[in-house]
Amino acid sequence: MSDLSWVSETQEMADRIRVRGFDYVMRNNGGYLSQICSSAELFALMYGRVMKLGKSDAPMIPKPFTGVPSHSNTEFFNGGAYNGPVGPEYDRFLFSPAHYALVLYVALIEAGRMSAEGLEAFNTDGSTVELIGAEHSPGIETTTGSLAQALSQAGGIALARRLRKEQGRVWVMMSDGEFQEGQTWEAVQALVHYKLDNVGVYVDVNRQQCDGAMNDVMQIGDLAGKLNAFGARAFDVDGHDLEALNAPAELQPDGRPLFVLANTDPARGVPRLLNNAPVLHYLRFKSEAEKQAYQQDYQQMAEGVAL
Amino acid sequence: MSKPAVRNNLVVRPHVENFIEWSIDKPEVVVMTADLTNSCEVGKWRDTYPDRYFSMGMAEQNMMGFASGMAREGFVPYIHTFAVFIYRRPYDQLAMSIAYPNLNVKFMAFLPGVVTPGGVTHQAIEDIAIMRATPNMTILDTADATEVESVLDVAHSINGPVYVRMLRGEMPRLFDTPMEFNKARVLQQGKDVLVLTSGVMTEEAIRATNALESKGVSIKHLHISTLKPFTDPAVLEALKDVKHGVITLENHSIIGGLGSAVSELMTDNNIAKPLVRLGLKDTYAHGASYQYLIKEYNLNAISLVRAVESLLDIKTNLTEADLIEARTDDVTGDSKAEAL
Numbered sequence: 001m002s003d004l005s006w007v008s009e010t011q012e013m014a015d016r017i018r019v020r021g022f023d024y025v026m027r028n029n030g031g032y033l034s035q036i037c038s039s040a041e042l043f044a045l046m047y048g049r050v051m052k053l054g055k056s057d058a059p060m061i062p063k064p065f066t067g068v069p070s071h072s073n074t075e076f077f078n079g080g081a082y083n084g085p086v087g088p089e090y091d092r093f094l095f096s097p098a099h100y101a102l103v104l105y106v107a108l109i110e111a112g113r114m115s116a117e118g119l120e121a122f123n124t125d126g127s128t129v130e131l132i133g134a135e136h137s138p139g140i141e142t143t144t145g146s147l148a149q150a151l152s153q154a155g156g157i158a159l160a161r162r163l164r165k166e167q168g169r170v171w172v173m174m175s176d177g178e179f180q181e182g183q184t185w186e187a188v189q190a191l192v193h194y195k196l197d198n199v200g201v202y203v204d205v206n207r208q209q210c211d212g213a214m215n216d217v218m219q220i221g222d223l224a225g226k227l228n229a230f231g232a233r234a235f236d237v238d239g240h241d242l243e244a245l246n247a248p249a250e251l252q253p254d255g256r257p258l259f260v261l262a263n264t265d266p267a268r269g270v271p272r273l274l275n276n277a278p279v280l281h282y283l284r285f286k287s288e289a290e291k292q293a294y295q296q297d298y299q300q301m302a303e304g305v306a307l
Numbered sequence: 308m309s310k311p312a313v314r315n316n317l318v319v320r321p322h323v324e325n326f327i328e329w330s331i332d333k334p335e336v337v338v339m340t341a342d343l344t345n346s347c348e349v350g351k352w353r354d355t356y357p358d359r360y361f362s363m364g365m366a367e368q369n370m371m372g373f374a375s376g377m378a379r380e381g382f383v384p385y386i387h388t389f390a391v392f393i394y395r396r397p398y399d400q401l402a403m404s405i406a407y408p409n410l411n412v413k414f415m416a417f418l419p420g421v422v423t424p425g426g427v428t429h430q431a432i433e434d435i436a437i438m439r440a441t442p443n444m445t446i447l448d449t450a451d452a453t454e455v456e457s458v459l460d461v462a463h464s465i466n467g468p469v470y471v472r473m474l475r476g477e478m479p480r481l482f483d484t485p486m487e488f489n490k491a492r493v494l495q496q497g498k499d500v501l502v503l504t505s506g507v508m509t510e511e512a513i514r515a516t517n518a519l520e521s522k523g524v525s526i527k528h529l530h531i532s533t534l535k536p537f538t539d540p541a542v543l544e545a546l547k548d549v550k551h552g553v554i555t556l557e558n559h560s561i562i563g564g565l566g567s568a569v570s571e572l573m574t575d576n577n578i579a580k581p582l583v584r585l586g587l588k589d590t591y592a593h594g595a596s597y598q599y600l601i602k603e604y605n606l607n608a609i610s611l612v613r614a615v616e617s618l619l620d621i622k623t624n625l626t627e628a629d630l631i632e633a634r635t636d637d638v639t640g641d642s643k644a645e646a647l
Contacts, residue, residue: 069409070443071467135408142379146403152369153404156376159361164380183400186369193364 006049007242012305013110014044014242018269019305021106022298024119025283029291034273034280035100035175038206038264041240042173043107046202049242050249051171052091054084060115062128062138069135079128080141082113088166092157095140096150097175100204101133104173108139116307148181150174151201155187158196169253172201176261177209179220185230188257192231197253204239206266212278224261232257239264270297311452317477317634318452322348325456327355333383333463334359339374340387341367347387347417348475367392371400378410383463390416390431390472394438401468402441409443409467419448419472419506420558421587421601426594431472432587436563438470439535446535448472448506450481454532457485461533464488472506479510479634489533491542497525500615501549503542505531505565508556511601514608514631519615522623526615537568546573552581552618556611558601561586583614598633608633 021036047053058081066075080086083093095104105122108114118138121127128136134143144150150172158170178184191199203223211217220226227234233254237244239262248260266280267273272293273280285291312319326349330336337359344350344362353360363370367388374384386393393401393414405412416434423429438444445465449455455474462469465488482492494509495502495516504512509530516528527545546553546569553573555566566584573582587604601607608630616623 068442069407071409142375143403143407146399149372149400149404152372152400153376153379155369156373156378157380158376159373160377160380160382163358163382183368183372186364186366187372189366190363190369190373194361 004243010044010048010242011041013048014040015305016110016307017044017103017106019302020109020116020307021102022270022301024102024106024122026295026298028123030284031282032099032102033270033283034206034208034266035204036103036106037268037270037273038208038239038266039100039103039204039262040268041242041245042202042204042262042264043103044110045242045245046093046171046173047107047111049246050200051083051093052089052168053093054087054090056082056084056113058082058113058138061118062114062121064126065128065136077128077136078141079133079135079137079139082108082139083141088161088164088168090168092141092168092170093139094142094144094150094154094157094170094172096144096172096178097147097204098132098134098140098145100173100175101130101137101140104133104139105129114138147175148178148183151184151187152190154199155191155194155196158191158199159194162196162198169198169200172199174201174203176203176205176207176220176223177214179223180218188227188230188232191257195255196257197255200249200258200260202245202260202262204264205261206264208266208280210281216278224259227259232259234259234261236261236263240268269301270294272297314477315634316479318480319477320348320475321452321455321478322473322475323351326459327352329459330356330359335381335383336385337361337377337382338385338387339363339370341365341370341392343388343417346389347415347473349387367397368400371397372404374412375404375408375410378405378412379408383411383413385413385415387415387417389418389429390434391418391429393470394431394434398437406441406443406468411466412468413462414468414470415473416470417473417475421592421604421606422474422507422558422597424594424596427591430592432592433560433563434470434472435534435559435565436567439563439568443467444535445469446472446533447486448532448534449474449486450506450509450530450532452478452480453482453484454486458532461486461488474507481510481513486532489536489539491539492530492532493527493541494530495520495526495528497527498548499525499550500527500618501545501553502526502528502556502611503531503553503565503569504528504556505534506558508558508606511606511608512556512611514633515611517631518625518629519612519623522625524615524619524621524623531565534565534568537572543572543576546576546578546580549580552583554583554585554611554614554618556585556606558606559586560589562589581618583618585610585614
């Protein structure tokens with residue numbers, strides 16, 4: 001029997017991600033709550049179990065913004081430092097849907113890579129803890145808020161690492177909406193062509209996007225079937241079942257890029273969100289009464305979860 | 308270094324061998340193409356360095372991302388494709404994955420302006436405008452075999468993205484000294500009219516400037532190979548010193564290219580003198596020969612003569628026959644374009 005104590009530990013981490021994220025949305029009078037609900041287990045698993053990352057030397061409370069990358073800016077800070085040092089043995093993390101930034105920041109806190117106080121700067125002027133982060137934001141190594149660019153970037157990093165015969169893998173977190181973009185399929189095609197099995201992708205398949213349910217906006221159909229037809233190695237799993245989420249990452253790479261399709265509930269832990277269906281992308285309170293109801297949901301969720 | 312072949316005073320495909328030899332001691336250099344390998348003269352490079360060559364298929368958006376990732380890991384990708392497939396189709400990827408992080412990717416952009424009969428889809432007529440507006444980007448333009456050869460050192464010396472307007476096939480050798488970064492070449496020293504040209508337009512201007520001198524028009528001719536940054540003090544001095552006015556001639560739209568850069572420099576420095584911008588007048592072009600197109604759009608040597616006449620309000624009585632003979636490309640020759 002393998003030791004499964006990691007499962008309960010990682011579930012506790014996921015619970016804390018969900019509670020802390022919910023708390024933040026309440027204190028900010030709205031936010032990207034659905035993404036927190038759907039992807040808490042996914043982030044907990046990646047940071048808590050899957051990714052082989054070194055210790056972060058980045059400041060626990062993120063420093064203020066020091067400017068964009070340029071020929072003259074010698075002070076530029078890359079947020080990838082929160083994922084530990086770059087080295088042949090370490091994994092890398094590329095974060096594709098930058099709209100999930102809050103979930104990532106909370107995951108960094110729960111992974112001990114950022115302090116809870118660091119989140120106070122979220123979406124405040126002059127801070128790097130931005131609403132939709134870029135590569136100066138904690139945990140974000142490459143700029144990806146224009147969706148579907150991270151997978152290609154990951155391919156280039158993975159190709160370079162393979163040329164140098166490095167052991168570390170390149171992990172990408174994606175959202176399912178990004179599979180509407182042509183670039184994603186160009187990237188899958190190239191990953192397969194170059195047999196980049198050092199790339200692993202976790203996808204939050206919550207079937208939601210900005211305008212509403214993906215099936216109404218633009219259906220993507222059988223994602224696993226399409227990816228496998230491209231020559232990738234795709235697995236459909238329950239995105240709230242940590243053992244199922246973890247299993248594909250334990251497999252020996254076999255020449256194919258790995259895709260773990262985490263089928264998730266966009267209202268996991270906060271069923272009230274479904275009242276907003278089909279548009280779950282961003283929560284705005286329509287009345288004080290509605291906000292109070294969410295506040296009660298939060299309190300109920302937070303009971304017994306020690307942050 | 309092995310010398311490229313010369314035919315009818317034209318150098319044949321200088322990039323092919325030069326790029327191979329230049330790359331020998333630069334293991335960090337990799338090449339990416341999007342199904343235009345021989346069309347961009349890197350087929351032999353691929354065969355020489357197969358481990359450093361990456362075919363990315365007809366998928367330019369993804370190619371930008373792969374180049375970005377390789378650059379982050381310390382490689383220097385030299386993307387070889389047609390200019391239009393660098394700055395038009397995958398612009399968001401170029402801007403967000405490469406230019407924003409100031410990554411060391413070199414864009415070897417073939418078929419600048421109207422040098423190709425490939426028509427609107429293949430003619431990069433607004434690339435300089437778009438690349439000038441892109442922060443962190445450096446822009447270089449090549450005019451002859453010497454610049455096609457020496458632009459590699461200039462591009463490589465810059466730690467950041469560089470967009471290079473490249474020439475292929477047969478081309479003249481106008482210069483015997485290498486391209487220098489952000490430094491205009493003085494091709495003629497005069498005082499009445501300042502003519503600034505870039506890329507293949509410089510060859511056209513050279514056809515006219517001697518004839519104009521013979522008619523008593525004193526011309527200062529500067530050849531510009533660095534379009535961004537555009538901060539060469541010698542250019543500013545020339546703008547200040549010239550007596551009657553300035554003419555720019557470019558293989559590009561008059562919006563956003565050399566003419567605009569000169570205009571901005573004059574405005575920023577309170578230089579109030581007449582400026583005539585020759586180039587494509589806010590129009591797309593179409594598929595036809597280079598000679599036909601530069602005549603149709605008034606980009607050729609005689610157009611420069613007429614612009615000088617208009618600027619100075621004179622008549623030189625110069626005709627096409629008085630100018631240095633235009634070279635005609637052998638469109639069926641074996642050194643001409645691969646498939647477009």
